[in-house]
Amino acid sequence: MTLAHIHPMLVHFPIVFFLTLAGLDLIAWLRGASISGRSPVGNVAAGLAVLAGISAIATMIFGDMALETAVANGFNEALSETHEGLGSTAAIAFAVWALVRAFVWWRDRQMSRGVEGIAVAVEIVGALLVLVVAYYGGQLVYEFGVNVAHAAG
Numbered sequence: 001m002t003l004a005h006i007h008p009m010l011v012h013f014p015i016v017f018f019l020t021l022a023g024l025d026l027i028a029w030l031r032g033a034s035i036s037g038r039s040p041v042g043n044v045a046a047g048l049a050v051l052a053g054i055s056a057i058a059t060m061i062f063g064d065m066a067l068e069t070a071v072a073n074g075f076n077e078a079l080s081e082t083h084e085g086l087g088s089t090a091a092i093a094f095a096v097w098a099l100v101r102a103f104v105w106w107r108d109r110q111m112s113r114g115v116e117g118i119a120v121a122v123e124i125v126g127a128l129l130v131l132v133v134a135y136y137g138g139q140l141v142y143e144f145g146v147n148v149a150h151a152a153g
Contacts, residue, residue, distance in 0.1 A: 004069035004147045007062040011137065014059055017052035018094060018130050021045055022123035029120045036104050036111040036119070046105035053098025060091035070146045079144055083136035090129050097126065 028034075028041040035041045067084065071077050104111065111119065140146040 002069065003062065004066040007059060007066040008141075008147075010055060010059040010062055011134075013055035014052050014091070014094060015130050015134060017048050017055060018123070019127050021048040021052060022120075022127040024048065025116075025120050025123055029116055034110060035116050037108045038105060039110075042105060046101045049094075049098045049101035053095040056091040056094040060088055063087055066147055073147075075144070075146055080140055080146070083133060083140055086129065086133045086136065090126070090133050093126060093129070097122070 024041065025035045025045055028045075033039070033041050035045055063084070067075075067077065067080055070080070103109075141148055
């Protein structure tokens with residue numbers, strides 16, 4: 001297995017962790033449950049945020065390696081600019097969000113209902129960003145065949 005194949009293996013983790021985080025917090029917030037501090041939802045949400053941040057940074061690092069392999073094999077790097085730019089932005093944003101959520105959990109801070117609503121809105125925007133990044137990543141594979149061996153025939 002080459003380093004280029006690690007990125008597509010890792011990429012599913014930040015997607016699942018962040019979408020689950022946004023869904024959990026949205027549902028809990030709509031039901032009136034606290035999503036911050038060391039509440040039951042706050043515990044799970046902080047864990048999901050940290051896992052999303054760590055896996056997003058790892059995915060970004062291996063994505064850069066995968067791009068280097070693709071370019072070395074003749075792929076036009078310009079075709080990946082949108083996916084790479086949005087993916088890096090998402091990874092950094094998720095890492096920052098992980099630090100925020102970990103701090104809120106560690107200090108056992110209870111956010112007001114309004115601040116929790118803002119947190120949910122931020123996570124929904126992050127979830128939409130994940131979907132856009134995934135779309136462009138899929139386009140690289142399915143339309144341009146980046147780092148994919150083509151079947152003979």
